[in-house]
């Protein structure tokens with residue numbers, strides 16, 4: 309079944325002891341969008357994101373992914389059906405090349421089964437060739453061709469982030485969850501990263517769900533932007549609209565300058 313909504317969060321609630329972190333919250337991510345999630349500290353963004361990504365099970369409510377109820381599914385199960393989360397930590401294999409790092413992603417390749425390498429070498433070879441071709445396409449797309457044979461551990465911080473983005477392109481992602489992309493990234497590198505996210509979205513049709521503190525980045529990339537406060541969704545719309553809403557700015561961001569900066 310295909311649906312216009314890749315992610316549809318329905319009335320989810322999560323308590324930590326007596327604390328209501330997410331309160332009967334509903335929101336959705338439209339296919340083909342870059343949807344941002346913002347809000348003040350403690351608003352419940354991470355908890356909500358973790359419930360979507362399978363890291364936290366909601367106390368009540370449902371997470372619908374591409375039309376199917378995935379509430380309570382584990383992150384590795386969600387990965388297999390096309391929900392990829394990235395950027396929380398860089399997890400490249402430092403002793404493998406950039407290209408090999410990409411080739412590792414698809415998983416469950418015939419060459420990983422000993423019997424296949426003995427009895428079906430042709431299958432192993434053709435699958436490996438296809439994966440290698442895909443990895444080469446990805447490094448080209450991200451303009452990492454010049455470092456493809458470099459050990460990932462030797463790449464710059466920015467190149468590692470691009471490689472991380474590239475990992476999501478090795479499998480058929482229905483949605484990519486981007487977690488604090490901007491954290492620890494300098495401005496020029498962030499620009500590079502943002503351009504690639506935009507190109508993945510516009511040229512290749514990727515859908516992104518982004519949690520981010522950097523308002524400039526959210527403003528550049530995301531439409532719509534969803535605002536959470538005190539465990540609830542309080543607004544949704546283009547960033548220009550959110551920035552122009554004095555109640556949201558005053559009530560949830562402290563001073564207007566913080567958002568308009």
Ligand SMILES: Nc1ncnc2c1ncn2[C@@H]1O[C@H](COP(=O)(O)OP(=O)(O)OP(=O)(O)O)[C@@H](O)[C@H]1O
Pocket residue numbers: 324327328329347348349350351352353354355356
């Ligand atoms: N594992 C936990 N145990 C207890 N309380 C938690 C836990 N995780 C989050 N909380 C609390 O739930 C509330 C929502 O936290 P959450 O991290 O989801 O907010 P956030 O919007 O992501 O904030 P920030 O922008 O600061 O990361 C906060 O009051 C937080 O202290």
